[in-house]
Amino acid sequence: MNSLQLLSFLLLSCIITPGNTHGGKKKEALGSQSQHTRTKKDHQNLETKFRLYTDTTEEGCQIFFNQLETLDKCSFNASLPLVMIVHGWSVDGMLEGWIWKMAAALKSQHKQINVIIADWLTSAHQHYPIAVQNTRHIGQEIADFLEWLEESIQFSRSNAHLIGYSLGAHVSGFAGSYISGTNKIGRITGLDPAGPLFEGMSPTDRLSPDDANFVDAIHTFTKQHMGLSVGIKQPVAHFDFYPNGGTFQPGCHIMHVYNHIAQYGITGITQTVKCAHERSVHLFIDSLLHNDKQSTAYWCNDINTFNKGMCLSCRKNRCNTLGYNIREERLPKSRQLFLKTRAHMPFKVYHYQFKIHFINEIQGKQIDPTFTISLTGTKEDVKNLPITLVEGINGNKTYSFLITLDTDIGELIMIKFKWEGTAVWENIWDTVQTIIPWTKGTRRPGLIVKTIRVKAGETQQKMTFCSQSIDNVHLHPAQEKTFVRCEDRFPRQNRK
Template identity: 85%
Template sequence: MRSLQLSFLLLSCIIISANTYEGKKKEALRSWSELTRGKKDQQNFETRFRLYTDRAGGNCQIFVNQLETLDKCHFNASLPLVMIVHGWSVDGILESWIWKMAAALKSHPEPMNVIIADWLTLAHQHYPIAVRNTRTTGHEIARFLQWLEESVQFSRSNAHLIGYSLGAHVSGFAGSFINGTKKIGRITGLDPAGPLFEGMSPTDRLSPDDANFVDAIHTFTKQHMGLSVGIKQPVAHFDFYPNGGTFQPGCHILHVYNHIAQLGIAGITQTVKCAHERSVHLFIDSLLHKDKQSTAYWCNDINTFNKGLCLSCKKNRCNTLGYNIREERLPKSRRLFLKTRAHMPFKVYHYQFKIHIINEIQGKPIDPAFTMSLTGTKADAKNLHIPLVESITGNKTYSFLITLDNDIGDIIMIKFKWELPPLWGNIWDTFQTIIPWTKGTRRPGLIVKEIRVKAGETQQKYTFCPQSTDNIHLHPSQEKIFVSCEDLFQTQNRK
């Protein structure tokens, strides 16, 4: 019951209950022709277009059909345009991330115009009304781009719209409403809003048809009461699902109690924003840390990805998350997965491990805890927990994903340990002693024959064998050293 109440409170801070507004759903999604009837000759836009500047004041407003404002704000039609489109507003003010993103864009080596599409008057409404207004704002952005094209010959193909939450769908509508056969250059959807968009047709949400290239980052698709804050379905040419897309490191729902204690009811909103807004900070991270670009990999689902089975970059199966993505139009949306850290820089290094284990111990399958320590040419990684999700049985190869926060270079040695608390270690030794397992003195255990590794970021492959072949059995609390099979072969030949 407590969990259900918490879920209800959680969604209440993000969306107005779907049941409460079910009667308004048709109104929120009614046709564009009805929404714009009588507005064709409207001169006053609800959306304000603020050109971001490094000077005092931070921005300069451009007015449609007023060419002098382009000169006043120093708009350069020969440079690309990146437009930031915010989402639904609870308090009616521009959120701090907007200015952080604008500053990050301006810090990029490539010069550009950065415009903030301020649609607060339409976004600071009940959620279903704000959903309806996304079409109005999309139409105004389309008209703004058309005006730039007609007045100063700015090409729409040089425009990149970055929309967060509802702003992602606003950007999609802008792309679909713009006149002519040519499309906007690029649209990036940052955790596009889910309620009243999930399951809708491509014409009623962000879709790959809205620009020459569309990418999306999904960070909060965890469902509560059948709804999720961010849309789960693919909406782009490349759809990125960091950490599976349902939730993000450092944003665990259990933290909501701490946030409530510190911030009151506003703490729930803060908890929800953490995962939803992570999409924004992942994108900003791609601008600020050019030497630490996060790589994502094409995969069917997060469970397959967690086994390390999708770390291939062949045939464009991987891509870079964020601003520096490789733009490629695809006939079908492609889902890409990756892991991240809980804070900037978010990049981690992905490794697939395949371990061949033979279980000689008779009886039921066992569930041991293993750790590894890696020695690399640049650094070491110690006491890594091995996330096996199945019991050790027979003669089998187990595959899993390991991520590292730092680049350790080429792996040159692995220490593999069967972890067991001291108490259980003593019991195991006693148990092994009193039972006559085999002829002679050798005790059965686990045999780790081979460890194969693939590094996702470099696509490098390694194979490791036991350093010593005299005693190949692994028992609780024991550690074995594995070295490159090639190096081991060369050493044995020298003998």
């Protein structure tokens, strides 16, 4: 079973369930806002189980709605912030292991908080469209619970942070929209909010920036199949993060199924299917466990522009930290941020924009060379990074591309740039020279590389590198040139 089969299964579930076609019928599947108008707590028991995480019990200490003695029994501290973890759709009716890992990570890094797991398995362990319908009801129960805490022990809803995964992200959004009064929940984090039956819906029918004082979301599996994706693609927060473009994640390809089986046993097949979807969870846990390796993301229009390294600016709040330690800022419009990550924890990489000015001496002849680049930093060196230009080299032009490093090399002080040519390339150049005679002496035509400009995303430092050999700036196949820090001799146009 692969990710495409999972999406097909979700699509089949949507098709065989009445009232899941387009337009108004699709909204009926979710249930309308008016259908879920809240009644004033006319029930003593909620379907959702609220488990306060403790180090001493695996299942947590259950707090019962309207039973104050359970707050004392579980040692809930009203003066401390509350983080509530809300799981998603359940296939096997069991709480997944990541829930306890996240709870433990929250408590280990921030001991002065209450961590509650909102267990809504009874409603989540249903056919997907039924579980979708149940999200509103569970959101209302969470709103009721928070209001009860506020009324009974003066716990402020602004100190509540809901972290919802998949369907749980929309549950959290409904909780934020149903809570009464003008004050909002403090923060909602959506971890790859579910896509089927939510993509394209109005803000009142899904997680949206209006549901809390601050809303952030991490999108990790928006690859579409038959018009559906497991995770929602559209922005749903004040800051929407799209690691690696958000469509898929490194290390999650079906080819890695054997690695997952080795780690998880036969359940590794399931792990492969949900790997990209659940990556959002582990990116968030990573932000808790590695304070010294916080991942930075950058505002950009799309992943293609980002892959050219053209969006590494932090001016005017154009970048932010992914995960728990995000800088909270309400914006009038959702802001989409992109970043690259590694395939495993810690996920942080270091982003660099490289701008290389080429002059192709063979006019009218496009070439498509492959380069490698080696970097020397004050802390570490990195060798033979492959560089493939998106387009061939023509005439006189500057090319921009993104390079990411797994390690912090410190301040960049030297670059070695190599044209990975072979004897075949040498023959091609000799042929070109024969057909188009070179008139400037006996030197063979090649590429002129004048400058390499570098911008480090994480430090925002800008650097210019010039050829170490001032008299020879020509590059030929199989040659390597060394570039060192220099004054920028080539004025740049003012950028807005």
